[in-house]
Amino acid sequence: MKDNLTERFPLVDEQGNVVGSATRGECHNGSRLLHPVVHLHVFNSRGEVYLQKRPEWKDIQPGKWDTAVGGHVDYGESPEDALRREVREELGITDFEPVSLGHYVFDSQRERELVYVNRTVYDGPVRPSADELDGGRFWTQEELRAAFGNGILTPNFESEYRRFFLPE
Numbered sequence: 001m002k003d004n005l006t007e008r009f010p011l012v013d014e015q016g017n018v019v020g021s022a023t024r025g026e027c028h029n030g031s032r033l034l035h036p037v038v039h040l041h042v043f044n045s046r047g048e049v050y051l052q053k054r055p056e057w058k059d060i061q062p063g064k065w066d067t068a069v070g071g072h073v074d075y076g077e078s079p080e081d082a083l084r085r086e087v088r089e090e091l092g093i094t095d096f097e098p099v100s101l102g103h104y105v106f107d108s109q110r111e112r113e114l115v116y117v118n119r120t121v122y123d124g125p126v127r128p129s130a131d132e133l134d135g136g137r138f139w140t141q142e143e144l145r146a147a148f149g150n151g152i153l154t155p156n157f158e159s160e161y162r163r164f165f166l167p168e
Contacts, residue, residue, distance in 0.1 A: 004024060005023060005024050005025030005028075006023050006024070006025065007023065007024045007072075007074070008021050008022070008023055008024075008074070008075040009021065009022060009023070009024060009027055009035040009036075009072050009073065009074070009075060010035060010036060010073060010074075010075045010076075011027075011033050011034060011035055012034055012035065012036050012114050013034070014034070014105055014114065016036060016079070016103065016114060016116075021075045022035070024072070027111060028059055028060065028110060028111050029110075030109070030110055030111075032107070032110075032111055032112040033111075033112065034105065034112045034113070034114055035072065035073075035111075035112075035113060035114070036072070036073040036079060036082075036113070036114045036115075036116065037070060037071060037072050037073065037106075037113045037114070037115050037116070038069070038070070038071055038073060038079050038082045038083040038086055038115075038116045038118065039067045039069065039070045039115055039116065039117050039118065039160065040067070040068055040069040040070075040083060040086075040087055040096075040098060040118045040119065040120060041067060041068060041117070041118070041119040041120075041161070041164070041165070042068040042069070042091070042093075042096075042119075042120055042122050042126075043119065043120070043121050043122070044121065044122065044123050044138055045121060045123050047141065048138040048139060048140050048141075049068070049138065049139055049141075049144065049161075050068040050091075050122075050126060050136055050137070050138050050139075051065040051066060051067070051068060051136055051137065051138075051139055051153070051157070052065070052066055052067070052068055052069070052070075052090065052091075052128060052133045052135075052136040053065055053066075053133060053134040053135050053136055054066050054133070054134065054154070055132070055133060055134045056134070060110070060111070061154045061155075061156070063134075064151075064152065064153060064154045065139075065147070065152055065153050065154070065157070066153070066154045066156070066157050067154075067156075067157050067160065068090075068091065068136065069083075069086050069087050069090050069091060070086070071085075071086035071089075071090065079116045083098060083116070083118060089129060089132065090128065090129050090132055090133060091126050091127065091128055091129070091136070092125070092126065092127030092128075092129070093122065093124065093126065093127075095124065096120045096122050097120060098118040098119070098120050099118060099119050099120065100116070100117070100118050101117040101118060101119055101164050102117055102164075103115060103116045103117060104117070104160075104163070106156055106159075106160075108155075108156075115156075115160070117160060117164055119164075144161070
């Protein structure tokens with residue numbers, strides 16, 4: 001399996017206003033076209049955080065542990081609708097209440113994303129997609145701290161988690 005490089009994404013300005021569209025391939029080829037994505041950090045009532053394992057076939061950060069849910073907003077779709085779709089597709093969860101934490105621009109050599117960050121507390125069943133993920137699990141705060149900086153987690157997750165959940 002591999003990503004569909006012809007899938008269309010909206011191009012946005014830093015406030016999230018749609019200014020055009022481009023394919024996944026165009027957004028991920030080093031052009032750094034700004035496109036929106038949604039993230040959901042899933043915590044259980046014990047304060048553990050769920051992470052997904054990215055499959056080896058992904059074009060970005062294969063094989064690393066990442067935010068519970070992360071996905072692109074499709075052209076013509078709102079970030080809220082994209083979040084519900086991605087959570088259903090990736091984790092099989094439909095009964096959750098997201099809390100918006102804000103957005104920021106993630107900038108790497110390969111791409112630029114306007115990231116809409118959300119969190120939820122959820123103690124129900126999690127059914128990671130066998131098609132999209134290589135599984136997932138809840139991590140304790142101690143496990144997370146031990147993994148930081150060791151190439152186990154995606155750099156985007158580490159940066160975002162520090163920004164929103166480990167204020168200095």
